[in-house]
Amino acid sequence: MTNGAFPFPTHLEMIRKMSLGHRPLVDLVREIQTIYVADERPWIIGFSGGKDSTCALSLVYIALQQLPPEQRDKHVYVVSSDTLVETPVVVDMINSVIETINESATLEGLPISAHKVVPKTDQTFWVNLLGRGYPAPNQSFRWCTERMKIDPVSGFILDKVARFGEAVVVLGSRSEESASRAQVIAKHKIDGSALSRHSSLPNAYTYMPIESWSADEVWMYLMSSPCPWGGSNQLLFELYKGSNQGECPLVIDKSTPSCGNSRFGCWTCTVVTEDKALHGLIESGADWMRPLLDFRDLLYRSRQPENADHYRNFRRRTGRVSYNTGDISDDSVQEVRHIPGPYLLQTRRDFLRELLTIEKSIKEQGRDMELITRPELHMIRREWLRDPNEPDWADSLPGIYREVYGEDLDWVEDDAGAFTKADSQTLELLSEAYGVPAALIRKMLEAELEVSGLGKRRGILERLESLLQRDWEELSVINARNAEYRKYERSHVEDVKDEFAEFLH
Template identity: 45%
Template sequence: MSTATRRAVPFEGSSLAKVTADLKEEIRELYTADEVPWVIGYSGGKDSTATLQLVWLALQELPAEQRTKTVYVISTDTLVENPVVASWVSQSLETMRQAAVEQQLPIEPNRLTPKVQDTFWVNLIGRGYPAPRPKFRWCTERMKIRPSNTFIRKVVRRHGEAILVLGIRKQESQARARAMAKHEKRRVQERLSPNGNLPNSLVYSPIEDWSNDEVWTFLMQQPNPWGHPNKDLLTMYQSATEDQECPLVVDDSTPSCGDSRFGCWTCTLVDQDKSMAAMVNSGEEMVWMAPLLKLRDKLDVSGEEEHKLRDFRKMNGSIQLFGERIVHGPYTQKAREDWLRQLLEAQSRVRADAPEYVRGIELITTEELHEIRRLWVFEKHEVEDSLPRIYKEETGEDFPGRPLDEHLALGAGEIDLLREVCDGDDLLFTTARELLEVERKFRTMTRRSGLFEALEKTVKRGFFEDKADAHAYALKKKQLNEEIADRLPLIEDEDSADAPA
């Protein structure tokens, strides 16, 4: 939650023109001081837009011969961003690219995405990771931090060091203010701090002391230099607040839309996606996003309802206890197939109802679908290869991938027969299916080292009759371990007593 306070007098009594002129001069001095390249983080939001705009305006005023080093603009698309924001950022980056060429500025926009194995749907639907929680926040590192850090490290390797220009502000939150205060102690110069996470890089934060309303004042009074209207950005923020307002000069009782938060539409780390809910409720223009909000709320299930969706075993087949209860593992095969169905259904509905600028939206990419299929068949041994069938049933189109029949231990008819023989015992079925797939995998190898270990691992995974049997086994094992631990001091004392003096 933001803890921003508003100043009675904007910019501490100075004029916007004076503040802007001073910052542009500071930026030019820093830019021309050395050959260290700059990397600007751009999310498309108000703070990063204001920061990039200041840098752009400062470079415009430099002689062409002094624009000697590249300013890399990076924007990370997690592939599950709010579609309106994602479209805004994509259009802005393209406009930015063209404007930089026309204005002869060394500004290079870059849209970054996570590797396919790190995307949200590959991990949730493919591997079965449960929807992110504060204690299992697997998404941020994979989807946001890795792509940007990978890019920055490449720049550092190429040039030796880099300066990160970020739109961070002390008034964003208490946590942000504390973090910035900590790094201030080691500052190289004003607003230039060491980066605590990446070696050989510094962080420059030109608007760190600005308030929300000062950011909006700057954006509304200073035309966007790359030609992407800031009024459209204001409208986007307005639609993401319940009161539909985004005032610039306000009294203490008026909320600022600077508190709006845009992020992943799938996010379950918050109780409610207030920005998307406000957009959907803002009128018919945004109601096409309702299927996304509905799916997001379904992902945000907890307690016993969530346990029904998850395997009682961990990813490696082990049984883990927290106190006396089982710690559930990944989503079951059925749950993962259901999530895929609901996602493809939502995609079809959105494509049918969305405005033209997002009509071709991909909630999940073809590359992700191929990776999920690979994980299901070759790592989870789900040799039914159900993804193409689900895709066909939900989209009405054939899946754009080759058949895997030659790579599978069992055909569709044989799978049906095996399921019939197992007579409704799902654990027996999955164990037998995996054993057959392990045998197929090793059959063509010249050296079959590891075969017995793989078979043993599969048998151990399917050792239990059901969840209750697994729970009883884990409790008994825990009890035995505790009894052994209790006896160890006694045994050690007896050994000590028997030892010669």
């Protein structure tokens, strides 16, 4: 190892004296340097802001500091995924680290740059939950992970793979985290190499320098010296100490377990029953986050089956009513359960109003914080106006924003739609008079307007037919009709069984 200068003398002594993960730390730093200089593949370090990813980033940073300048010939990208609903104090810490790394690396001549990736505006948590009405995530419908975490990071990695042919992704994953994680790490290991094949991204490889470390060893390393890019890990330690929770790893594939029970996850996470992380932060003095916890608990309650009738539409977004019927010939199936659909439009309005009210209150306390971005509000408005079950002809979102903030955003006129609240009221009156669902007429009119003025009306008949095939009646009527259908089907199955038995005899 070369005798380059460290920003803090304690780093060099620490590397020479410490042994972690059953090997001298100096050997690990040499390994990092050897792999780095072995080829031209760029490195991408996944940084979640937690202890493990901070540790891995620190080791790579130190290893590059100790290389001669002529050997620092390829770039190292530090990528952090911001879901836009991360725990606020963690967002502040990550932003600070990213800024410090970019400044420090430039001053030291290190080929390191830190970047933050976010979900596409039409795939954020609030656009899906408030805009499309997706119910809050749970273990069986965890729709958030791929849209908000995997896709943004994968896009960043694939961009570098496209530019350079291959890339090495450095992660702070450890086998001790869980048995399933250890199996995934072992499964993709390349014999005779410190690298593993990425589980889903072609031409991407993973390197896990602290794979064999324990949690205690991670803390021993982090607290033994300041950060190599400047500052200390004391704030990180205080965050963990406040809640006694783990971290949410940078998610790059579906094998990564849920992080809803950790400090470094989303404050809106409803995958777990109780958010111990937010509780810990509040108990440690961050009482201003209590409204966030209350709102998260509201989302959790809205997801429970016993509350579905109050919060959710009985139709799916397809316009159909669904049931978990199972095998109709199975006599053990005792109960047919109705599967509720998206949140009702009124539920989404109430949620948005409460969210904006909390945001405004936090800002009035002197914290410059956006709980929901303004581009998301524009996208949610568009989703409401085009909702497949309950199109918002009243265009209520601008009014909700004005009610809370007392001002208007620069709303796009063309998004307002072709119909008004008065049109909706007229349709309701006609619906009562003629016994035709108002929602059906709305959808048929919208379908006609979409092709108005066109020389060819290709597909309009199929579109109208699909609308007529939706379940437009009330749930009680639909339930009764489907019960009769299942009764008939079960009787038919029994008749076939009897005929087959007679044939055999």
